[in-house]
Amino acid sequence: MNPEEKITEILERLKKGYANPKTALRFSSPFELLVSTVLSAQATDVLVNKVTEKLFKKYKTVKDYADVPLEELQKDVSSINFYKNKAKNIQAAAKTIIEKFSGKVPKAMDELVTLPGVARKTANIILSNAYGINEGIAVDTHVKRLTQRLGLTKNEDPVKIEKDLMEITPKKEWGNISHLLIFHGRKICQAKKPNHKDCVLYDICPSRNI
Numbered sequence: 001m002n003p004e005e006k007i008t009e010i011l012e013r014l015k016k017g018y019a020n021p022k023t024a025l026r027f028s029s030p031f032e033l034l035v036s037t038v039l040s041a042q043a044t045d046v047l048v049n050k051v052t053e054k055l056f057k058k059y060k061t062v063k064d065y066a067d068v069p070l071e072e073l074q075k076d077v078s079s080i081n082f083y084k085n086k087a088k089n090i091q092a093a094a095k096t097i098i099e100k101f102s103g104k105v106p107k108a109m110d111e112l113v114t115l116p117g118v119a120r121k122t123a124n125i126i127l128s129n130a131y132g133i134n135e136g137i138a139v140d141t142h143v144k145r146l147t148q149r150l151g152l153t154k155n156e157d158p159v160k161i162e163k164d165l166m167e168i169t170p171k172k173e174w175g176n177i178s179h180l181l182i183f184h185g186r187k188i189c190q191a192k193k194p195n196h197k198d199c200v201l202y203d204i205c206p207s208r209n210i
């Protein structure tokens, strides 16, 4: 099986197990997704959704995030780790969006990555989930681990892993592959205890004996 055939097989099998692959983060606008994604770094989606449920009721517009005293915004997200820095980035991103992008979250990778707290992973999540644009593949810790275990990359750097995946994955699947690998990483191929025996990728995985 060549790498393109292998990724197609992986997608086919994972799609059977995880219907409707999409982010578990709740949002109703591109900026809310940006807020959730920034908050979700090293925090669970469940906790982020719990915090944003109240947050999104209080802050309705990008301007609300820009105008609030920083300490107040920090207090509103204080149950999440690194909340001080995350709130600082959210507010700085809101200000930049108002000043440089007429109050709208940009739809292009090169513009998104100019926002504080937004690197390629977050930009890919926003583009794919809020705008339906596949410009890259979001590589988080699960995607990194699984692509390495499945023999799809030898790289450590997420940007290089993303490039490896983009070369072998059909563009229309760039959004899906990320979600599917994340779901599989959470449920079956966990970091410490991969459940090889219940894995649908067992026979095509070079790491089935780790």
Ligand code: SF4
Pocket: 149, 150, 188, 189, 190, 194, 195, 196, 199, 200, 201, 202, 205, 206, 207, 208
């Ligand atoms: S066989 Fe094991 S290492 Fe390979 S993807 Fe499945 S759970 Fe992960």
